[in-house]
Amino acid sequence: MTTEEIILSSARKVFRSKGLEGARMQEIADEAGINKALLHYYFRSKEKLFEKIFIEAFADLLPAVRVSLNQVENLSQFLTFFISRYFDLITELPYLPQFILQEINRNPDLMRKVTGNNELPIAQVKMLIHRDVERGLIRPIEAEQLMVNTIALIIFPFAARPIVQSLIFDNDQAAFENFLSHRKEVITRFVLDAIKPQNSL
Amino acid sequence: MTTEEIILSSARKVFRSKGLEGARMQEIADEAGINKALLHYYFRSKEKLFEKIFIEAFADLLPAVRVSLNQVENLSQFLTFFISRYFDLITELPYLPQFILQEINRNPDLMRKVTGNNELPIAQVKMLIHRDVERGLIRPIEAEQLMVNTIALIIFPFAARPIVQSLIFDNDQAAFENFLSHRKEVITRFVLDAIKPQNSL
DNA sequence: AATTGGTTTAACCATATAGTTAAACCACTT
DNA sequence: AAGTGGTTTAACTATATGGTTAAACCAATT
Known part of the structure; x- marks a missing residue:
């Protein structure tokens, strides 16, 4: 699995259970075992990542x-x-x-x-x-x-x-x-x- | 209407349309035409106010x-x-x-x-x-x-x-x-x- | 071995937000 | 008019959070 796939998979898990507002970028990063900045490196913003999911x-x-x-x-x-x-x-x-x-x-x-x-x-x-x-x-x-x-x-x-x-x-x-x-x-x-x-x- | 009733009415409106996480105490205060501190005076915390609603x-x-x-x-x-x-x-x-x-x-x-x-x-x-x-x-x-x-x-x-x-x-x-x-x-x-x-x- | 370029991190920034505080206000009592 | 106590406000605090930055890392290329 590429980092991007790992991120998407973690984002999926967190967003689906907590929604856009309930989800935290930090939690997605933790779930993926990476740094929070990397989320933004791959998907610019929370909104953009959420929209994908x-x-x-x-x-x-x-x-x-x-x-x-x-x-x-x-x-x-x-x-x-x-x-x-x-x-x-x-x-x-x-x-x-x-x-x-x-x-x-x-x-x-x-x-x-x-x-x-x-x-x-x-x-x-x-x-x-x-x-x-x-x-x-x-x-x-x-x-x-x-x-x-x-x-x-x-x-x-x-x-x-x-x-x-x-x-x-x-x-x-x-x-x-x-x-x-x-x-x-x-x-x-x-x-x-x-x-x-x-x-x- | 007492201030408490005005607050409850405003909180109702905001919470029902945005949910707990989407709602902002400031918005409820604005809606009620009062100061944000007054919300806490009447209902200690956001959680407590939300629970009532x-x-x-x-x-x-x-x-x-x-x-x-x-x-x-x-x-x-x-x-x-x-x-x-x-x-x-x-x-x-x-x-x-x-x-x-x-x-x-x-x-x-x-x-x-x-x-x-x-x-x-x-x-x-x-x-x-x-x-x-x-x-x-x-x-x-x-x-x-x-x-x-x-x-x-x-x-x-x-x-x-x-x-x-x-x-x-x-x-x-x-x-x-x-x-x-x-x-x-x-x-x-x-x-x-x-x-x-x-x-x- | 040095260079390059994509990837990853630690540290930081700006802002929004729940909650607090101390003072002002005001109706009512004496 | 002075005092009292509940009500309201302006200003503030602490913290969480999305986002940024500059540097470090690392694999591939020369």
Whole structure:
């Protein structure tokens, strides 16, 4: 590993757990086992270093959103794929959601630096919905509401972990882990059930 | 308004938008139109002042959770009440969710200071579920998963507003407001549909 | 072995910020 | 009017922190 990589790795660790304002350049330097001046030698300023880490964090999440809609037969299949990919990714990077939420709320301008051609495929989801409603496979629902709902269900327990763990599981960590362990299936079923056609009642 | 109330009001404003680390005692003093020393005269330290504001914020949210389960006939009714109360509350205090998430994640110990006898009525929800499943009114579902789902759907768009607005609505603010304007009904239907009995298919 | 140029360090600087202090202010009592 | 005690201020302190600088280090080149 080059010094630059070591720095980035340390910065990642510190920034992700403490945010821009909570992080200290000294702590990043210590974590990397180097002098504080070296951080500035490689990345001019705290802001610049942070921006690298933040953009990278966002980039880690966005690709999972772009489930190849071509290979998908219907909305349920798309949602199943989407939930599966996204949930697995967040499980491996559980700190990212809260990190991104926090920093975007602190400085909404950061959004501009990360939004490229990576928007959610809302238009395509709309088409899938329209087609499946016509076929009687699902009930009508706005694509935006459906996607926000789906993402909310995936991300929330990770972003609000300490609160959920305390308020719902009375700080029983094992109970919370168990809760997470089959949550992917719970979410998938919840969403699919929620959009089943009305005439099936 | 007494000076103490003016200080609390200013501190509320600054802390809620910037968090503990982002807030400056000088800014709170300016906002209150007083000298910085006066803040310390009334509230010893930044930490102490912050804690007051934080506990108060949490207390603003928790009561809405305690929907009187006595007056409720079945789970659907409970969920309808719960969503309605909670959503209205958050609509009036849209900054609270992200503020609380951020600060709890920064310092999970804060949870201990706010959790009294205010836990979610999980046990009672479990009973409601059990009864309604027996009656064939809903499908089986874990109470914890259902409550996390419901809260996630309510809170997420507020906590992640800049991201949702950008990624889903391409920064069209009017579109986002419209999205929020009928979201309460969308969530209610989404949750109720998701727990409808299986044999209705 | 001397030179060169990128890398790393120790020491330093400027500034922001939480917190303190001593004096001034002011309403109220005597 | 003098005194009293809570309130408010201006000025100050101590420290943490992001950033800078000049020198040292070291591997490669000649």
